[in-house]
Amino acid sequence: MAILKRDPNKKKRRWRLRHRVKPNTRPGTIIVPEKAAPTRLHATAYGPDEIVEKLDCTVAQIKKLIGKYPVLWIDAVGLKEESVIRELGELLKLHPLSLEDMSNIPQRPKIEGYPNHLFAVAHTTTYKKSLAISQVSFFAGEGFVVSWRERTNDCFDFLRKRLEVKGGTTRSSGEDYLLYALMDAVIDTYFPALESFGDKLDDLDDRVEAGHSGDIVKDIHATRHEIRLLRRIVWPLRDAVDGLMRKHDWLIGEEAIIHFRDCHDHVVQVLDALESYRDACSDVRDHYATAVSNRMNETMRFLTIISTIFIPLGFLAGLYGMNFNPEASKLNMPELNWPWGYPIALGLMGTIALGQVYYFWRRGWLGGNGEKPKNASPQQMKPPNK
Amino acid sequence: MAILKRDPNKKKRRWRLRHRVKPNTRPGTIIVPEKAAPTRLHATAYGPDEIVEKLDCTVAQIKKLIGKYPVLWIDAVGLKEESVIRELGELLKLHPLSLEDMSNIPQRPKIEGYPNHLFAVAHTTTYKKSLAISQVSFFAGEGFVVSWRERTNDCFDFLRKRLEVKGGTTRSSGEDYLLYALMDAVIDTYFPALESFGDKLDDLDDRVEAGHSGDIVKDIHATRHEIRLLRRIVWPLRDAVDGLMRKHDWLIGEEAIIHFRDCHDHVVQVLDALESYRDACSDVRDHYATAVSNRMNETMRFLTIISTIFIPLGFLAGLYGMNFNPEASKLNMPELNWPWGYPIALGLMGTIALGQVYYFWRRGWLGGNGEKPKNASPQQMKPPNK
Amino acid sequence: MAILKRDPNKKKRRWRLRHRVKPNTRPGTIIVPEKAAPTRLHATAYGPDEIVEKLDCTVAQIKKLIGKYPVLWIDAVGLKEESVIRELGELLKLHPLSLEDMSNIPQRPKIEGYPNHLFAVAHTTTYKKSLAISQVSFFAGEGFVVSWRERTNDCFDFLRKRLEVKGGTTRSSGEDYLLYALMDAVIDTYFPALESFGDKLDDLDDRVEAGHSGDIVKDIHATRHEIRLLRRIVWPLRDAVDGLMRKHDWLIGEEAIIHFRDCHDHVVQVLDALESYRDACSDVRDHYATAVSNRMNETMRFLTIISTIFIPLGFLAGLYGMNFNPEASKLNMPELNWPWGYPIALGLMGTIALGQVYYFWRRGWLGGNGEKPKNASPQQMKPPNK
Amino acid sequence: MAILKRDPNKKKRRWRLRHRVKPNTRPGTIIVPEKAAPTRLHATAYGPDEIVEKLDCTVAQIKKLIGKYPVLWIDAVGLKEESVIRELGELLKLHPLSLEDMSNIPQRPKIEGYPNHLFAVAHTTTYKKSLAISQVSFFAGEGFVVSWRERTNDCFDFLRKRLEVKGGTTRSSGEDYLLYALMDAVIDTYFPALESFGDKLDDLDDRVEAGHSGDIVKDIHATRHEIRLLRRIVWPLRDAVDGLMRKHDWLIGEEAIIHFRDCHDHVVQVLDALESYRDACSDVRDHYATAVSNRMNETMRFLTIISTIFIPLGFLAGLYGMNFNPEASKLNMPELNWPWGYPIALGLMGTIALGQVYYFWRRGWLGGNGEKPKNASPQQMKPPNK
Amino acid sequence: MAILKRDPNKKKRRWRLRHRVKPNTRPGTIIVPEKAAPTRLHATAYGPDEIVEKLDCTVAQIKKLIGKYPVLWIDAVGLKEESVIRELGELLKLHPLSLEDMSNIPQRPKIEGYPNHLFAVAHTTTYKKSLAISQVSFFAGEGFVVSWRERTNDCFDFLRKRLEVKGGTTRSSGEDYLLYALMDAVIDTYFPALESFGDKLDDLDDRVEAGHSGDIVKDIHATRHEIRLLRRIVWPLRDAVDGLMRKHDWLIGEEAIIHFRDCHDHVVQVLDALESYRDACSDVRDHYATAVSNRMNETMRFLTIISTIFIPLGFLAGLYGMNFNPEASKLNMPELNWPWGYPIALGLMGTIALGQVYYFWRRGWLGGNGEKPKNASPQQMKPPNK
Ligand SMILES: [Mg+2]
Ligand SMILES: [Mg+2]
Ligand SMILES: [Mg+2]
Ligand SMILES: [Mg+2]
Ligand SMILES: [Mg+2]
Ligand SMILES: [Mg+2]
Ligand SMILES: [Mg+2]
Ligand SMILES: [Mg+2]
Ligand SMILES: [Mg+2]
Ligand SMILES: [Mg+2]
Ligand SMILES: [Mg+2]
Ligand SMILES: [Mg+2]
Ligand SMILES: [Mg+2]
Ligand SMILES: [Mg+2]
Ligand SMILES: [Mg+2]
Ligand SMILES: [Mg+2]
Ligand SMILES: [Mg+2]
Ligand SMILES: [Mg+2]
Ligand SMILES: [Mg+2]
Ligand SMILES: [Mg+2]
Ligand SMILES: [Mg+2]
Ligand SMILES: [Mg+2]
Ligand SMILES: [Mg+2]
Ligand SMILES: [Mg+2]
Ligand SMILES: [Mg+2]
Ligand SMILES: [Mg+2]
Ligand SMILES: [Mg+2]
Ligand SMILES: [Mg+2]
Numbered sequence A, B, C, D, E: 001m002a003i004l005k006r007d008p009n010k011k012k013r014r015w016r017l018r019h020r021v022k023p024n025t026r027p028g029t030i031i032v033p034e035k036a037a038p039t040r041l042h043a044t045a046y047g048p049d050e051i052v053e054k055l056d057c058t059v060a061q062i063k064k065l066i067g068k069y070p071v072l073w074i075d076a077v078g079l080k081e082e083s084v085i086r087e088l089g090e091l092l093k094l095h096p097l098s099l100e101d102m103s104n105i106p107q108r109p110k111i112e113g114y115p116n117h118l119f120a121v122a123h124t125t126t127y128k129k130s131l132a133i134s135q136v137s138f139f140a141g142e143g144f145v146v147s148w149r150e151r152t153n154d155c156f157d158f159l160r161k162r163l164e165v166k167g168g169t170t171r172s173s174g175e176d177y178l179l180y181a182l183m184d185a186v187i188d189t190y191f192p193a194l195e196s197f198g199d200k201l202d203d204l205d206d207r208v209e210a211g212h213s214g215d216i217v218k219d220i221h222a223t224r225h226e227i228r229l230l231r232r233i234v235w236p237l238r239d240a241v242d243g244l245m246r247k248h249d250w251l252i253g254e255e256a257i258i259h260f261r262d263c264h265d266h267v268v269q270v271l272d273a274l275e276s277y278r279d280a281c282s283d284v285r286d287h288y289a290t291a292v293s294n295r296m297n298e299t300m301r302f303l304t305i306i307s308t309i310f311i312p313l314g315f316l317a318g319l320y321g322m323n324f325n326p327e328a329s330k331l332n333m334p335e336l337n338w339p340w341g342y343p344i345a346l347g348l349m350g351t352i353a354l355g356q357v358y359y360f361w362r363r364g365w366l367g368g369n370g371e372k373p374k375n376a377s378p379q380q381m382k383p384p385n386k
């Protein structure tokens, strides 16, 4: 899948496509990604009564476990050793195209049926300051499930503990239930990310209300980008889980389907929350735009009031600063020599200023916050019988 | 379901997800929500001829009623007692996943078929100042219906009264009709919320028209948020009721289907009204934006008129305030000594001012409300034969 | 159906839901709306050769007509008499839920099959200043059609005249053709409303072009609201008519289906026109927004030109109005005593003013309408070989 | 179909619905449109070996040709003579509803099956200054095809010439291939309109880049309106052609279906181009809005620069224009009598002016085009190790 | 397909439709496009054990290879020689309509089944400064695949090398796998274009952040246009590949379907990335709009601050520049003769200026970047217990 990652550290190549196979390679070629984690295999074979765990084992050790126990779970991490990938693929007869998809990260979530196994792709997420996405692939066939994670993380630790409990549902069920339990653990990693989105939106909301504006638009866009990123890995997963329930009854039994339906329900819940967050993002942005626009309007109104009050006064002052010679004729600025000339001029100025203030007050322009009601506007004052 | 609740009281955590199960818990685990209401069971067993009601009864008392009457309705409230939930689940063979969904509020509305019962989730609403949503779960099997409400409320009181009337349709019908009647009571709680939205929109409309603007944008967004919240619990309910009519004929009979169709029709009506309200929200917002923009334009025009009238006058006043020495030469400001100098200057100023006022009047800029027709614009004055 | 009606007369409750059943009433309850019109029944029984009409008849009189003629048309108006509704329902075995829907106006358009009759809801419209919508319900079974209008209107008058003509298609066809003819008459009432929308849009267009702006935004929103209102009753009707053609062949024959297809075609035409009008609404609004924005820009440019021309001139005038004492030193404002001081100052002012006017002319800012080409902009003057 | 035509000549009734049947007419009534063109029939009967053409023939003449040749093509133009329409309908047993649709222009494109013939509606377009649309109806049954054009045009001329060539595919194929060839000729008329749209968009693009702005918004809206108009007659045609291929195998053979698939492909190409043009329209509008907004910003910045440079200077000039009496005390404006008073004042003014110019230059406000980089903004100047 | 190409070199005809058949040509006519590349055929016949390659061969030479080897691949380039197209078409019995589509570039991507061969259209892309698209058509039947490129390019070179390796999957598979390998090579050409889009968006993002603004809007639109262009050739390809897998099992075997599914997955990845880029485009545009708007607000605020500080000061200066005669009365400007008159006036001015600066600082208007927090706004200062 073409997940676009905006790398916050690197200046260049933010909207880059992550690792992908070079064009024109042969179909089914396994190409190890740069900086892949070292490959480690961990096998767990179990039935209702017994369980065998082999940490950091080899393909040869796994070969001996095949067919001995009802279910064999191979929990692999890291894509560095191409030879291990190929050997395990040959041992379990995994299709080359599915091995290519596993190693050619990132893929879109999907579930594909191959002649003798299922192949599924999903993603786990972690959220520390920003959203990190990591691919996990599943191969499931008669008696075995392989889970292969791109990088090590703790998402299957709890499941492993549950598996060790004798008499638990996982222990007494088949490979279909194990596949469900693994998928469920993957989907559980989305909820902390959802909570982080909620916290971020709360924070943005608070900052908009407090009148902060530093990087709000940037932060809103960053949050929206992460919401879209998560949505892009959850949306196809919904269809994938749905297809799993309907198309692969040779492997997935009745009871497992009821559990996968619960899985599907969780995915729909995540999508639902993402939809809500996207709307919340839009609302925060709208609030911010309104706040900015209100402040701009306030600025404009302030300018208007100060300017329009003083411009006529300034004109009057200028008028009586003219140098027409009162001695040249009686018509030339006789006011200058009136005994009450100056007080009258001051009074005129004061009257004009107060008149304007009154006019602005009537129009509701004097509201300090720029949003007062438009009191006594003409249409409001008409008699009520209209 | 991931209902996002903007808690008006708490400052922090507004866009939070409400209670949800901790990641990595075993499927089917019943986890009692914090602050859950105490659990109370109320059993009603009835047939056309007899009815037995047991208030605040125990699971053991219910066990005795099973199979004795055509229909057994267990009306439970509160999710606090995990043991009661588990015991009743075992008594009626309810699937652990359905019990988990019941206790893990909030869930999305849905109807799921389990091997020997149906499981349905819906939500009741109440509207006091803001929208409050409460989950109700239904389990329906051969001879019984369980309704389990998150919190106590009065939504089933009227149904209980109807049930007590001998000869009523509910009494003489089976568990399918009871399930319908309960769902119908739940859907009826949406209509008062719809009315409140209508009142809010009326009020917003009035405030926009009256020129108020205090918190209009905020209030519009709050209303739109609540409309979306209600829509989010009604939209999936539509599909759920539709599925119920088509897929579960082992429980739902012909006559009940006709009634569920009426139920479906009500849900569609609610969605239709929500759609209308959403459009109304957009219209109110557009009206407000137009009003704000008009006021801004009016302010700008006022500034322009005052400024452009006085700026040339001020220049003229300044011109004749210059101190060039008329005695240095005849070219230096001879106007100052003209007998009619001052009156001519005043006349010039008056002419300029009136000229501008006329120009503005012709351009239609003098309309007090900032929206007068642009009289006598060039294209209007062309001869009519064109 | 939750039709939202913006009552132009009442100040309060504009976005209200119209009459609806109180929550928690028993399913199938007939609740007469407030201000319902008095109930009147009008029966017409006919076959190819004979026709009997009974105006203002009773249910008892209708009972005698049943089964005597090939087709019985009961044309009812008004929902006031609950007893008449119930009696006629019992006579023709109409389902209680369908009678509830008929009386609980408004409903969404729909067609529902009940065990022994069809039930259809549609709406007639009239357009006098504003759009008025009135519900009409149909019940059709073996040998009868009931049409029940909320209020009296003339929409079936022409059909009644056609029915009186012996040998006409309606007379010689069955109840399916009668149902078609009634539906067709209902759909015909939408076209005058469409024409009114066209007239309104023409008028709005003219007002925008003429520069009027009084209440244009309000009127555009009102028109768009009515377009949405009509769309909301026509859109579900499309699916209803479609369902009628495909699902009810026990009542609707081959030839009638061809006619219902024509009906469906008309509904699609109405929707198509509504879509066009909605686009036209958006275009008118965009035109208006552009016109307002252009006028605002023009105002701004005017202010800029006047201000920027006079501000430097005013500064110069102020400069030579300073009172530095030329007698204190030769450096203090010697210009004041130059013989050509004043003419040089005037010339400088004139030069600055003309320079600015030339600059504005070059930038294309002097276009009276604020929209002149930006002649001779830098990139235009580059040599053509680039 | 409710094509909305904005008549450029008539002032009133631009958004009018074109000719439509009066409400409440009997189904199947043929109503001749006002200003209908006179009716002319042109019959061509042919087979692989022979061809007979009769120009301006009567229905009686056509009657004699029926059944004599493998294919009979009746090419009719004009809807004026209702009697001719009715007679030909009776001769070929055409359904009254299809004849009504043919005469009641405009209809939406569609293909309908009647008991013994197909009925299709499509539209031809011509483009001279503005888009003109004209309806053409087709009736196709065993051995005949009727094409009936609203007005005369040259769209079938080329096909007629191809028909005269002995051995051509059309001559040796049946009525299904003739129907295909006619439809293909109709669809070919859309391409010149598409080219005109392209030319108009090029022209608009040029005008926006050149800084013209006269009527650009109006012209963009007009183009978008025409794109929508064409889309409205092509979109339903796609479904119609698709239905023709899948549902009418009694008339349309295998080989003809391959050709209709090509037809369908052309329709999809037209829609694809219209989609592109619509996007191009939006882009041109966005470009224009950006250009207008940039010019506005430029104006504002110019005003700011001139005002803020001269306002402090003007204040200083005013300051030293005050008339405080230096002789009243030594504190009263001693500067006026300083020997260097005036040069110092001028120097102060110059310093303030240059300081502001430098500040504006640093902020990037002096870019002549109003879009220069914001050189040396604070965050850019931080050390690179951050 | 109607690909709209904005030709950057030609001034006119940017939104033109590329080469298309003249209206009214006979179906199946091969019309060589202007400036078509010369036709060259290159035949490769192979089986698991042997391979024969003939460069620049004739149709006659190809005729001899037919049926001799399991798979015959004819790799043709250039559409100039109509005779060669027709001859090869006759040799392999290719349908005239498919040959027309091949030569009538551009077509929309599609896969069509003809009686004895498949016909597919796809496009290769190259990206040097701008996106170039070139059509490639495929014909596949029993034992042969024809690939016909509009222009020569290197997209099949790698495949040819793989084919020469004995024992490779391609060599040992049939014509279905060859068709898959060719399609896969075509789809691989889209990834470099995707990378270029990413680079462009990075660059635009950098320029917006650095405050550049030269042609950003133009460049954003150009990038969005290219994204749409690519999307328009990839979107229909998705459906085409899907149809290939489901409908043509007479040619496409089980194992090839698994490979085509991989092909389909790549197409979906490309679409997914395009969707992301489109969102990124919108975000960059929003960022830019915000940046422009912020700069505008900053300008306005600067103007307001300078103006409102100096306008009252200027008034005061003008006031004491009035020439009222202090000698005419004691009321006339006695301040002018006060000993402390001038210092008091200066002090008054300073107080007013500082008061305003303090007011602006309190409102947060003095933030240099125009985005400082609105410190100490009223609601912030309320006691925390609220
Ligand atoms: Mg939204
Ligand atoms: Mg929204
Ligand atoms: Mg959004
Ligand atoms: Mg947006
Ligand atoms: Mg938005
Ligand atoms: Mg939004
Ligand atoms: Mg809307
Ligand atoms: Mg809208
Ligand atoms: Mg909206
Ligand atoms: Mg919006
Ligand atoms: Mg809207
Ligand atoms: Mg809107
Ligand atoms: Mg539109
Ligand atoms: Mg709209
Ligand atoms: Mg809109
Ligand atoms: Mg639009
Ligand atoms: Mg629009
Ligand atoms: Mg719009
Ligand atoms: Mg677009
Ligand atoms: Mg767009
Ligand atoms: Mg658009
Ligand atoms: Mg738009
Ligand atoms: Mg757009
Ligand atoms: Mg747009
Ligand atoms: Mg988006
Ligand atoms: Mg968006
Ligand atoms: Mg977009
Ligand atoms: Mg957009």
Ligand SMILES: [Mg+2]
Pocket (backbone or CB within 6 Å): E279, E282, E283
């Ligand atoms: Mg977007």
Ligand SMILES: [Mg+2]
Pocket (backbone or CB within 6 Å): E282, E283, E286
């Ligand atoms: Mg956007």
Ligand SMILES: [Mg+2]
Pocket (backbone or CB within 6 Å): none
């Ligand atoms: Mg927008």
